[in-house]
Amino acid sequence: IEEKFDAIVVGAGPSGNAAAYTMAREGLNVLQIERGEYSGSKNVQGAILYADALEKIIPDFREDAPLERHVIEQRMWMMDDKSHTGAHYRSEDFNEEKPNRYTILRAQFDKWFSSKVREAGALVLFETTVTELVKDLSGQVIGVRTDRQGSPIMANVVILAEGVNGLVGQRSGLRDEVSPDSVALAVKEMHFLPRETIEARFNLTGNEGVVIEAMGTITRGMTGTGFLYTNEESISVGIGCIVSDFAESDVTPNELLEAFKNHPSIKPLLAGSECKEYAAHLIPEGGYRAIPRLTGPGWIVVGDAGQFVNAVHREGSNLAMTTGRVAAETVVALTRKREPMTAAALKDYEKRLEQTFVMKDLKKYQGIPALLHARKGAFFGAYPRLVSQAMQTWFRVDGTDKKSKEQAIYRNFRETRTLWGMLGDAFNLVRAWR
Numbered sequence: 001i002e003e004k005f006d007a008i009v010v011g012a013g014p015s016g017n018a019a020a021y022t023m024a025r026e027g028l029n030v031l032q033i034e035r036g037e038y039s040g041s042k043n044v045q046g047a048i049l050y051a052d053a054l055e056k057i058i059p060d061f062r063e064d065a066p067l068e069r070h071v072i073e074q075r076m077w078m079m080d081d082k083s084h085t086g087a088h089y090r091s092e093d094f095n096e097e098k099p100n101r102y103t104i105l106r107a108q109f110d111k112w113f114s115s116k117v118r119e120a121g122a123l124v125l126f127e128t129t130v131t132e133l134v135k136d137l138s139g140q141v142i143g144v145r146t147d148r149q150g151s152p153i154m155a156n157v158v159i160l161a162e163g164v165n166g167l168v169g170q171r172s173g174l175r176d177e178v179s180p181d182s183v184a185l186a187v188k189e190m191h192f193l194p195r196e197t198i199e200a201r202f203n204l205t206g207n208e209g210v211v212i213e214a215m216g217t218i219t220r221g222m223t224g225t226g227f228l229y230t231n232e233e234s235i236s237v238g239i240g241c242i243v244s245d246f247a248e249s250d251v252t253p254n255e256l257l258e259a260f261k262n263h264p265s266i267k268p269l270l271a272g273s274e275c276k277e278y279a280a281h282l283i284p285e286g287g288y289r290a291i292p293r294l295t296g297p298g299w300i301v302v303g304d305a306g307q308f309v310n311a312v313h314r315e316g317s318n319l320a321m322t323t324g325r326v327a328a329e330t331v332v333a334l335t336r337k338r339e340p341m342t343a344a345a346l347k348d349y350e351k352r353l354e355q356t357f358v359m360k361d362l363k364k365y366q367g368i369p370a371l372l373h374a375r376k377g378a379f380f381g382a383y384p385r386l387v388s389q390a391m392q393t394w395f396r397v398d399g400t401d402k403k404s405k406e407q408a409i410y411r412n413f414r415e416t417r418t419l420w421g422m423l424g425d426a427f428n429l430v431r432a433w434r
């Protein structure tokens with residue numbers, strides 16, 4: 001490829017597609033490079049799609065995007081080995097004309113998004129891996145080298161939407177390796193069932209959907225969570241924990257998933273299903289404090305490559321799309337003004353991001369990942385067990401008077417954690433949450 005592009009986007013996940021689409025639609029000459037056979041072939045997600053982020057890019061996406069079910073019920077479960085204590089929220093309001101959250105299958109969804117990128121006018125190369133960035137003598141990034149082209153492909157700016165590992169950034173000296181305590185390794189299976197079975201099992205009508213987010217002893221004391229999402233004719237079930245916790249433990253991700261699927265609260269939901277897909281992927285969960293350098297001369301980082309995941313709320317793809325869009329808007333504005341893509345000019349991306357929910361949320365929760373990790377034995381072991389035992393004591397009617405039950409619950413908590421220990425955990429959690 002001889003021509004020089006206004007922008008090159010590395011990667012065709014949600015962040016890369018959002019960036020490439022936004023720039024191409026505004027008339028920029030965009031090249032997108034994806035190592036997979038097609039957009040979505042390398043990608044893994046639960047997956048919940050948050051409509052708002054996509055609506056800001058393609059307002060009428062509901063007309064033809066491959067959506068599975070719109071979520072009308074959220075279940076939050078705290079689990080021990082035999083039980084779960086749940087908070088469920090279900091509302092008819094979520095059966096709105098333009099639903100707020102959908103389950104999706106990433107392979108289909110990414111393919112659809114990629115078709116929009118091409119319709120908008122971007123050139124997309126598949127089965128091509130960017131190996132490194134090309135810089136001029138001043139350090140300005142001026143293009144990329146790939147595993148296919150002999151000579152580099154030139155552009156005014158490169159948007160790195162390459163996902164969690166950030167290997168191109170690393171190889172080009174822009175960032176460090178991702179730390180094992182800032183990423184979770186998640187494994188996921190797709191279980192197929194007739195749609196009527198799913199609807200009967202989860203009390204659903206038509207395309208309504210339910211999602212379950214779970215934490216507790218299911219991660220064997222490691223920092224992590226499990227999930228179960230209903231699709232049209234399948235159920236996605238998965239679990240993930242911080243990589244450094246796996247390294248210290250002798251439990252494998254696959255063993256965790258098997259145990260989760262066989263938990264008495266999960267097993268009946270999957271009964272009779274056929275598992276047709278298995279996937280594993282990293283999730284950046286280090287939060288605000290793990291964000292690498294985001295801009296420099298001729299380059300911008302978006303999506304998972306920038307650690308843009310809100311692990312507390314299980315949001316990632318919406319942060320990816322939003323950072324992709326905002327990066328693209330920055331590049332469009334600079335291109336229109338014919339300004340060079342210097343480090344100082346591209347800082348505008350970071351300024352714009354500060355105004356969005358992405359940075360506001362990540363800043364708000366900046367203390368949470370470290371706290372949960374430091375106190376993982378309590379938050380992913382002791383407390384779920386204590387809550388479950390308290391529920392059992394409370395609900396079992398066995399001739400014991402209620403005052404004695406209350407005292408037994410209190411004693412159980414005190415024997416496991418000191419009063420100061422519990423107050424300290426509560427104080428630290430509230431402080432990190434604010």
Ligand code: FAD
Nearest residue numbers: 011013014015035042045046048130163303304316317320
């Ligand atoms: P990716 O989707 O990882 O895309 C990066 C792309 O870059 C890939 O296609 C890859 O092939 C390509 N690439 C990488 N290197 C190169 C290279 N050198 N050259 C060319 N191409 C390259 N988020 C949610 O919002 N909701 C959920 O329910 C949810 N559940 C999740 C469940 C699991 C198990 C996992 C793993 C993640 C989940 N996430 C969820 C997070 C979400 O998937 C990510 O935040 C999102 O995919 C990030 O998008 P991205 O475009 O930045 O990166």
